[in-house]
Amino acid sequence: MSDRLPEAIDPSLFEFAEFDEGAGERIGYSDYSYWKSTFKVFLKNRMALHLLIVLIALLLFTFVQPLLPGQNSPTKINIDPATSVQMRNKPPDSTFWFGTNSIGQDLWARIWSGTRTSLLIGLIVGFFEMLVGIIYGALWGYVRKLDRAMTEVYNVLNNIPTTIILLLMAYILRPGFRTMIIAMCLTGWLGLARFVRNQIVIIRDREYNLASRCLGTPTRRIIGRNLLPYLVSVIMLQTALSIPGTIGWEVFLTYIGLGLPVSIPSLGNLVNEGRLIMMSPDLRYQLIFPTIVLSIITISFYVLGNAFADASDPRNHV
């Protein structure tokens, strides 16, 4: 059945229109941008957004804190001018916002200094892991000839418990800032390398990579421009998770006595000190404050890493 014809149409409209070839091409495409969509999806995640703000505030503060007026040195043992006695185990008050520890050091200053140290370790190790993990993983996944050898190396290193390596390193090189970093760099890159390798094995025979080989593109450029850009989300996630992981290992090593010496405050040291006196309720603050800071950092990195990984998955870009 026909629809009713409209009455008043200008007869001249029934002439042929000019045919614009370009117009046909232009109507085809859409203006979707991968990174813009990733950003949008990420921002929609309120929890991630809030934690991001919290984390940034925290990070800024750790670096700004020593520059503020009236801050104590984290290592200075504070002595009460009136009594000439160390101000030990003082609960939080107006002078010492987080109280003092068992030898009279300002916990507020110690916590921020400790956070700086731990974060520094986490970031350095994280960066190293990223560098070595990506290079090793990419070559491992892409260059078939190296696959067997590199798999063996991975298996051997992976099977040695991390704890033993860390213990060994700490024993040989003596506990300290550098030792901790070296020891954790030695073991940390394996996880990311494996991830990268698995992802690359999945995408290395996709047609666009075959096309690049046909065009003579050298391996390094295929890895750099064809493969790694797809792995950004995986890499970011792993690195984001490795930072709290590293800090966790640091805490553990300190717990077993192979961490940083007490003279260098770190979150591990602080948690350990707090743990020792946690049974007495009025001294518990010495455990609670470093634990809260540690928890905030850990949770934030985990949530942000996962939120970013989710956001960068194109399937979530609706």
Added chain:
Amino acid sequence: MRDIEKILEVRDLSVDFKVKGGTFRAVDKVNFFIHKGETFGLVGESGSGKTTIGRAIVRINETSGGEILYKGRRINGRIPAELDRKIVQKIQMIFQDPMASLNERAKIDYIVSEGLYNIHGFSSEEERKALVQKALLEVGLLPEFASRFPHEFSGGQRQRIGIARALIMSPDFIIADEPISALDVSIRAQVLNLLSQIQKTKGLSLMFIAHDLSVVRFITDRIAVIHLGKIVELGDTEEIFSKPLHPYTRALLSAVPMPDPRREKGKKSTPYDPACHDYGEEAPSWREAFPGHFVYGNESELEDWTRRFA
């Protein structure tokens, strides 16, 4: 008219793949050649080995036996770096899936000129940009597309970008691996016309790998029909279509759906049954049944098949 010069020759080519429990022979002692300037069709179904042959020619797959000769020089196996570089420039490939054959994270500008970077095909940035523009125009795309990303384009446009990427290298020989199978019906004609036109204006030799016989008939000069790694029939396109000898070729032909309701509704399909061959007594071989028209079979089969067209 085509030159008698052979631009590509394949002799006893075999390609094996390692699988669980041994090796799988994907290509089994295949022989054919391609004249300079002609369009050669390689037709087969999935698993026939046609894509493997194409990839072996551009050195993506390794060969396990036989030779591939380009302009008389062996190009499979280990070859000097200088020859490898030459092949990169002279032999190019167009891939099947326009959604998978472009790097999603790179701009069209880089994708199209990627090969040029590798062969140092330009002396300045302006020259490179000009070459990219020219390539895009040649395939019917607008130069303004160079600054965009692949996901912004449709399947047909992406496939044309893939063609531009191959053309910018000024190759002599292009292997098109099912270039239109993944495209919509009305877009296929666009791409086919483009390939046809490019081949004529540039005097390229084209190897067209396909599973769709109707397409092949339109665009090729000679075809080879391949089944489970072996070429079963080879000859001029019109010759094969008018005098199909091998039962597999006949089955393929009868299975092609024609856009004609009255014909289609009355059609009976004739499937191919490999058991129709009895090679116990007489071994099959590659024989010339008519001038330039080859088929794989034994003496009695050949007699049988050619009798129909006597």
Added chain:
Amino acid sequence: MADIAEEIVLDVKDIVIKFNLRGQALTAIRGTSLDVRKGETLAIVGESGSGKSVLTKSFLGMLDKNGWVDSGSVLFEGQDLAAFRDEKPWLSIRGKKISMVFQDPMTSLNPLKNVGAQIAEVYALHRGYGAKQATAAAIELLDRVGIPEAGKRHRQYPHEFSGGMRQRVVIAIAMACAPRILICDEPTTALDVTIQAQILDLIRSLQREYDFTTIYITHDLGVVANVADRVAVMYAGKIVECGSAEEVFYDPRHPYTWALLSSLPQLGIKGKPLFSIKGTPPSLFKTIEGDAFSARNPYALKIDFLREPPRFQVSPSHWAATWLLDPRAPKVEPPEIIRNLRESRQAQDAWFSGSKA
């Protein structure tokens, strides 16, 4: 050609389907109507972006989460399927009264269950069969769809079958409850051409035996010619032409149908370029004014860019939505290829001379 019954088994009226994509509401189906007659084979032809899959998914309530039927109705057995708001009413329709066969058999089957169990599941769910009875029915059905040694193979897993065999299993699952309508979305596109012929034959014979209605969705005009009684051509979310298979192939009226038919290589002449439509189908993100095909239509009239054309009847069973059919429009002959389609049948006869010898 089967007699097209008058009884309408599915009646789609002015349906509008929208999607929420990146914060925008896009219209995938822009208000179209269709009736499906009992016992027929209807082919919906269209390319990517035409909306053909979206339309049929709405018959099963299988639109993506971000899609919905904005207006219009889909009448089936006295109910309006478009008015269903949650899952519950669909449970007695999907797989039971209306079934679907998808393009890729590998992703349609559960890789962790053997094929017999997947069919038996349907019997157990919709017909209440017990375990033994369901399995026996499954084996019988597997045999009916051409799986050899069904008694043994029903215990095998999908990956142990070839592509064509898997598609037969998928068809068996869809057929298990003898649905009234079977929707096949590009069922043979992923298959080799020789297997394709077998699958189409199978569906045809099942349709005769079980007396159901089939809707094919495809872009392959050869398949359409093979299976369809009636054809509906879709472009950019609307049906632009509809009629019997012979009417649409031998007397098409819409420029898009002309373009589709003209661009087929089977009808091409070697040495001359194939007819091809310039440009690309419109993306959903751009609003469409007037006729969606106008930008690519060499026969476009000025009015095509301003006002959408209404339907014009060519015969009681054949209509097309193009301003060219308006009495005020200039007379236009379809392209030579279309006019020659009848004559080129002789050329096609020659095509088959080889195989028929």
